Amino acid sequence: MTTRHAISAGRAAPLGATFDGEGVNFAVFSAHATRMVLCLFGEDGREVQRLDLPERDGDVWHGYIAGLRPGQHYGYRAHGPYAPHEGHRFNPNKLLVDPYARALTGHPVWHDALYGYDPARGDLSFSTADSAPYVPRAAVVDPAFSWGADRPPETPVEDSVIYEAHVKGLTRLHPAATPRGKFLGLASDPMLEHLTRLGVTAVELLPVQAFVDDKFLHDKGLTNYWGYQTLGFFAPDPRYLQAGDISEFQQMVARLHAAGIEVILDVVYNHTCEGDERGPTLAFRGLDNASYYRLAPDRRHYVNDTGTGNTVNVDHPMVLRMIMDSLRYWVEVMHVDGFRFDLCATLGRTATGFDPGASFFDAIRQDPVLTRVKLIAEPWDVGPGGYQLGAFPPPFLEWNDRYRDTVRAFWRGDAGQAPRLADRLTGSARQFDHSGRPATSSVNLVTAHDGFTLADVVSYARRHNEANGEGNRDGHGENVSDNMGVEGPTADPAIRAARARRVRNMLATLLLSQGTPMLLAGDEIGNTQSGNNNAYAQDNEIGWVGWDAPDMGLAGFVAALVAFRKAHPILRQKRFLHARERAVDGLPDLFWWREDGAEMTPADWQDGGRRVLCVEKRTAAGTPAYAALETALFLVFNAGPEVRVTLPACPQARRWVCRIDTSASDPAVDRPAAGAVACPAEAVLAFVLEPAP
Structure with a gap:
């Protein structure tokens, strides 16, 4: 292997690969590694040089290469003990993605070499196969962008109407949005016209940080459509970039801001794509398994409060630093306006359970950058005591699933719902009227990406998830839905009229309630997922918003309701x-x-x-x-x-x-x-x- 670059000491901060105009500084955290090797790659994807990071300050390894430019591809190989029973899974045969990478060249290609162990012999074995041909490389980037007159809309929470959308799903079938399925397509003129006509003030995007298609989905010919398997907390996912340049994300934000629309990101810091001890070694596991993850008492296995195989160890100061650095990066460099935290209860877990005073919340609440953007918690996880609706500290807002279920049950005609609906209409005070929290703390929703679309709530009494390949056992079993007499589509005019009226009633209830309303993209045009209430793997017509016959009359109805809400401040009171x-x-x-x-x-x-x-x-x-x-x-x-x-x-x-x-x-x-x-x-x-x- 021919040496082309010399490396000097560099500096320990900032973490990641930082271009300073004359070269690139590399810094990566590992408390338990014994040696850290930087791998450089050519444009053809071949590894061309390995250089030991020459310095270590505390637990940060670092080095500087003069003359290196943006566009350089790189990765790491970490040396250290392979001792699963002690929590260590170092394997220098595995190329590792920099956790601070600002861009990735693609996605992992599933192959046995991705595993730190020999899949035929179990996770206590050691794999000597080189994973480099199958792992995406990190890319050095200069994130500088000419923002011009860009200013965040800074819409007050009480005036917000949130629109939850999938970058690809919203535009993939739209006849005029270009490029379809990409960041730039979401901010194209036809989409901006639709969003401004509705009157929404923010788009909340399903995960856009680089993520992985799970192997079990790959083996079934499916993909991870929703994106809740993060590989890189700083890098936009390449699948949403038209030309591979992260500036496309910045352009999207700038165009949405110019239209008065904020950008909120759904972020997944509670777990990573590496799964449990049987999962691949792609980044965190190979860099420092015992630091990045919460481990079971036997150290070989993982705490699994997330239901995905692993749980990120937010209690570790360097892991918490990574999360905070990531959040600030998306605000300061990418100009986003807020975050929705997936399984946020996990981020507040300590050794004794959920704690609203946990280090993650304290770090957020004292941060001068993050306290000026919107923060939304998904207030549960699957671990013990994981349902924490109403327990998060200000200034967090929370997704309110009880609002969803009450509104659906009331309009379905279930008994005993009037007092429950009364509470929901006035901000769910039983959950949120404490600790100085405002009524806007409740993010009111009747639908979200996870579950039926609104058209399906009134068209299906049971889930139809056969396309997911799990025997229709996945997804919610109880949806508080009603088919109005016929399961699925019908030509019966009376049933169609009844369904349309119930949709209007639920939308009106949503927009006439105190709290922060959230709409699901596509509900305003009658979008259906054909009864699939867990379309996480459906990167196709099931999961995409259908624009072939949009109900623009319903869209006009929603726009009128939003306009009424904006015209009447009584509906938007924080008290x-x-x-x-x-x-x-x-x-x-x-x-x-x-x-x-x-x-x-x-x-x-x-x-x-x-x-x-x-x-x-x-x-x-x-x-x-x-x-x-x-x-x-x-x-x-x-x-x-x-x-x-x-x-x-x-x-x-x-x-x-x-x-x-x-x-x-x-x-x-x-x-x-x-x-x-x-x-x-x-x-x-x-x-x-x-x-x-």
Whole structure:
């Protein structure tokens, strides 16, 4: 092997491969390695040079190569003990991806050489096969980008409407978005026009950090479509780049920002793609298994609170540093506006269980960069005591699955849902009204990537995941869904009309609730996954949003609801509303009414057959008056037959005007009303207290 470059000491910070204009500094962490070798590759993918990193400061190995330029491909080989029972799995025959790599050349090619052991002999054996031909190389990049006048929209949380989307899935079938399935396609003019027409304020992207297609999926001819198997926490996944340049991601962000839309990333720091002791050695395991992962008492096996085979050891200071460095990189260099943390309960685990004061949360909360972006927790994992809805510290928001299930159950007609829906409509105070947390802490959703689409919630009573190749045993077994009489598609006009109305009712409920609403991409045009409620492996027409016959009438309906929410600050209040306990102008700010105009009694709340909920909302105590022309909203949620509802009495020179009616495909109406009014069967009505003419 011919030597082409000389290496000098360099420096221990920053970690990763850093181009300074004259050369590249390499720095990588390993507490237990005995030797760290930098491998350089030519453009043809062949390894051309190996250089020992000459210096070690603490647990950081480093070196500097003058004259090296961006575009150079590299990897590491780590020497040290191969002692699984002691937690060590070093194997210098395995090429390792730099955890701080800003770009990768591709994805692993599944081969037995990827394993640190001989698959025929088990994980205690030692593999001498060279994995370099099958492992993607890291690439040195200069992430500098001409941002011009780019400014983050900094949309207040209370004004946010989040749109969860998959980079490829949203655009792959769109007839006009180009390049389809790529970052730039998501920010193409047709997509920007659609998003701005809806009125959403942020796109929340399923994982875009470099990830791996699981071997068991590869063996079945499937891929990891969703991306929850991270290999590189700093590198955009190559599959979403048109020309392989990370600036494409930056261009996407800049274009979305110019349209007033924030970018939130779904990030997976709770586990990696390397799985358990039977998994491949691609990066972290080979660099320092005992530091990067939480190990079982026998040290050979892994703690598996994530259900994926391994759990990242966030308690280790250098692992926590990697996560924090990654988050800051995406904010400062890539200009993203927030993060949704997958299985966030895992990140708060300590030796004694979940702790809202864990080091991860403390690090986030003191960080001057990260405290100015949006932070959203998925508040559970599969480990003991893993369900932690409402337990996260401010400023975290949380996905609220109880909101989802309650809204679906109420509109399905399940018994006893009225008091539950009342709580959800007012910010799920039972979970979130503590520790100074605002009502916006609840991220309200009726659908997400994990589960049925909204069209499928009203079309299927059971899951249909046969295409996943797991015998239809994967995915949620209980979806709180209803096929309305026929499983799947139907030509019956009555069933189709009933389904469409229920979709409208759930969307209206979502956008009329306190909290932070989140829409699933495609729901606004009637997208279906044909009953698949776990499309994680369906990188095809099942998982992609269908644009061949979009229901643009429904999209207009959603846009009208979003516009109504934006026009009425009462719906966006951060303070929790309280009946009788607080007062504005001597009046409570929350009233629960019966259909006959009387206040709800304990007996009414305990009536399991109650299908109608009427609420009057005012401005919360201590909240400045938002608009002189608005003093209250009166909302009716009727999951039963047509009923007459008595409107609350109006102050002098005021009148009630019905502005939303979901019994029609166009919700926007202008219908002054007084006294007892007819509320159509299975409908939502929204009345605004306005000045009388």
